[in-house]
Amino acid sequence: MHSPDGFLTAGVTGVTWAIAGVGVATALRAEKRDPNPMPAGVLGATAAFVFAAQMINIPVAPGISGHLVGAALSAVLLGPWRAMIVMAVVLAVQALLFQDGGITALGANTTDMGVGASLAGYAVAALSARWMRSARGCVVGGVLGAFAATLVAAVLTALWLGLSGLYPVLPIVQFMLVTHVAIGLLEAALTGAVLVTVVRWRPDLLRGVSSDAPLASGGALVAGLLGVALAIAAFLSPFASMLPDGLEHAAGRLGFSGRAASGWTAPFPDYAMPFVSSPSVATAVAGVVGTIGVAIVAWGVSRGLRPPDHGLHR
Amino acid sequence: MASTDRLHAAAFVGSLALVLAAALAPAGLDGRAVSLWAWATWSIVFVVALLVFRRAGLLLPEALRRVGWLVPMVAVFAVPAALLAPAEEHFMVGAALSIRALSAAAMGAAVATWLGPSGLVRAVRHLRLPARLADVFEATLASLAIVLRQVRAMLRAREARRPGFGAWSDLFASPRDTVRGFGRLVASLLLRSLERAEALEQARRARGGAA
Numbered sequence: 001m002h003s004p005d006g007f008l009t010a011g012v013t014g015v016t017w018a019i020a021g022v023g024v025a026t027a028l029r030a031e032k033r034d035p036n037p038m039p040a041g042v043l044g045a046t047a048a049f050v051f052a053a054q055m056i057n058i059p060v061a062p063g064i065s066g067h068l069v070g071a072a073l074s075a076v077l078l079g080p081w082r083a084m085i086v087m088a089v090v091l092a093v094q095a096l097l098f099q100d101g102g103i104t105a106l107g108a109n110t111t112d113m114g115v116g117a118s119l120a121g122y123a124v125a126a127l128s129a130r131w132m133r134s135a136r137g138c139v140v141g142g143v144l145g146a147f148a149a150t151l152v153a154a155v156l157t158a159l160w161l162g163l164s165g166l167y168p169v170l171p172i173v174q175f176m177l178v179t180h181v182a183i184g185l186l187e188a189a190l191t192g193a194v195l196v197t198v199v200r201w202r203p204d205l206l207r208g209v210s211s212d213a214p215l216a217s218g219g220a221l222v223a224g225l226l227g228v229a230l231a232i233a234a235f236l237s238p239f240a241s242m243l244p245d246g247l248e249h250a251a252g253r254l255g256f257s258g259r260a261a262s263g264w265t266a267p268f269p270d271y272a273m274p275f276v277s278s279p280s281v282a283t284a285v286a287g288v289v290g291t292i293g294v295a296i297v298a299w300g301v302s303r304g305l306r307p308p309d310h311g312l313h314r
Numbered sequence: 315m316a317s318t319d320r321l322h323a324a325a326f327v328g329s330l331a332l333v334l335a336a337a338l339a340p341a342g343l344d345g346r347a348v349s350l351w352a353w354a355t356w357s358i359v360f361v362v363a364l365l366v367f368r369r370a371g372l373l374l375p376e377a378l379r380r381v382g383w384l385v386p387m388v389a390v391f392a393v394p395a396a397l398l399a400p401a402e403e404h405f406m407v408g409a410a411l412s413i414r415a416l417s418a419a420a421m422g423a424a425v426a427t428w429l430g431p432s433g434l435v436r437a438v439r440h441l442r443l444p445a446r447l448a449d450v451f452e453a454t455l456a457s458l459a460i461v462l463r464q465v466r467a468m469l470r471a472r473e474a475r476r477p478g479f480g481a482w483s484d485l486f487a488s489p490r491d492t493v494r495g496f497g498r499l500v501a502s503l504l505l506r507s508l509e510r511a512e513a514l515e516q517a518r519r520a521r522g523g524a525a
Contacts, residue, residue: 003391004387004388004391004415004419005333005337005414005415005418005422006336006337006341006411006414006415006416006417006418006419007391007392007395007411007415009338010338013337025444028444028447031446032446040446040449040450040453041453041457041514041518042508042515043450044449044450044451044453044454044455044456044457044511045454045457045461045507045508045510045511046508046511047450047453047454047457048454048457048460048462048507049457049503049504049507051454051458051461052461052465053503053504055462055465056465056496056499056500068500077504085446085447086450089447089451090454092451093454093458096422096434097426097434099384099422099423102333102337102415102418102419102422103333103418103422104333104334104337104418105337161391164343165343165344166343166395166398167394167395167398168398189489189493190496190497190500192497193493193494193496193497193498193500193501194501194504195501196501197497197498197501197502197505198504198505201501201505202505205504205505205508
């Protein structure tokens with residue numbers, strides 16, 4: 001999943017460096033504000049562990065091997081912000097010292113495996129852990145988070161390669177999603193196996209995901225869930241079935257489908273976008289716009305429903 | 315010491331500029347012919363990389379070997395992209411993409427070989443990157459050798475306990491055993507790494523280090 005140098009355009013390189021920069025700066029800021037900052041030595045040891053774990057390859061089939069990526073595992077162990085710092089350092093060491101992933105592509109690789117995978121993995125794991133409220137919930141959350149993190153990282157990698165003109169966007173995304181389902185399952189199984197042992201021997205090390213997760217992770221949870229939702233909206237909506245849904249089917253059978261009339265014109269009828277000719281891309285763009293719109297409305301409603309803060313908790 | 319740091323920082327920034335120039339020179343993906351200046355840029359960057367390898371004490375065959383192992387990785391990306399290009403440009407696009415990627419990677423490898431881990435840390439600090447990031451970067455490099463030594467020892471022990479099977483059994487033949495074995499090994503590595511780091515931190519604080 002590491003993109004080498006020389007395969008991304010200047011524009012894509014700039015955008016990915018900007019996203020990675022904002023992500024890592026946010027993580028550093030959150031870490032600075034943490035009343036109990038973790039020693040750099042412990043974060044460094046975790047980064048070295050992730051690096052070493054990535055070097056242990058399991059033979060999956062003759063000639064093919066897989067390894068742990070570790071973004072979701074780090075997020076479960078350390079929390080999303082520290083996981084982001086750890087993954088950024090791991091990727092930087094790999095790019096600078098081992099040429100595993102390019103130096104100019106470090107922004108893209110950090111965005112994919114550092115920012116995107118950590119946030120997506122954390123969001124899924126935290127929701128599961130909060131729902132189940134037990135050590136088993138942490139493990140299940142870690143497993144689901146690892147799967148989500150792998151798919152989000154794969155989709156982001158494909159997106160940058162596609163936007164750079166190397167391959168057509170939708171086919172490369174489709175290809176990466178299909179191939180990374182198997183890799184995601186392996187990542188999920190390995191993350192689960194590691195977490196089972198950690199829960200058994202040192203449950204205190206699970207500092208990232210727990211029922212009393214730090215408040216600072218709230219932003220990461222929202223960002224991660226939004227990332228997963230956007231990835232689904234952007235990349236799965238074009239492949240959605242074109243068959244009629246249940247109501248359309250029943251209306252057609254009962255003969256009242258022609259009576260449907262709208263009193264107003266939707267901005268993007270049937271997910272068509274006026275400035276995008278490809279129906280698949282138009283559906284994806286409409287999905288992203290719709291998801292962001294729903295997120296903004298949900299945020300506004302939650303702000304409106306929040307009781308006034310009289311400073312009682314300060 | 316300050317002048318050495320300045321030299322390392324300058325070498326680091328200069329090499330990054332060369333990597334950037336090589337990686338972003340157009341390789342004909344937009345349908346236009348690859349320009350002469352792009353070929354010139356990649357050639358110059360590659361030659362500079364070989365000179366930096368020489369400065370680091372490596373002879374030409376060793377330098378080429380260090381760059382050579384990147385060829386399969388580059389080919390995985392370059393060959394499918396070249397096949398998607400118009401039929402008459404397959405070869406040119408494939409060659410341009412491969413040489414572009416290899417020249418940029420060679421420059422990165424050369425400066426990393428020359429500066430080494432400690433030189434890179436000094437350069438990062440001298441360039442005033444966030445201190446916390448530099449601290450974690452330094453701590454990672456410091457822990458890396460020890461963690462890798464532990465991995466090798468653990469794999470050797472696992473192999474010794476499973477004569478005839480190697481460190482890993484086949485994932486398809488016995489998925490449960492393989493994943494469970496890997497999980498235990500990696501979890502043990504994690505626990506050892508973190509416990510060692512925590513012990514070092516406690517020792518540092520006991521000697522009067524800041525919290």
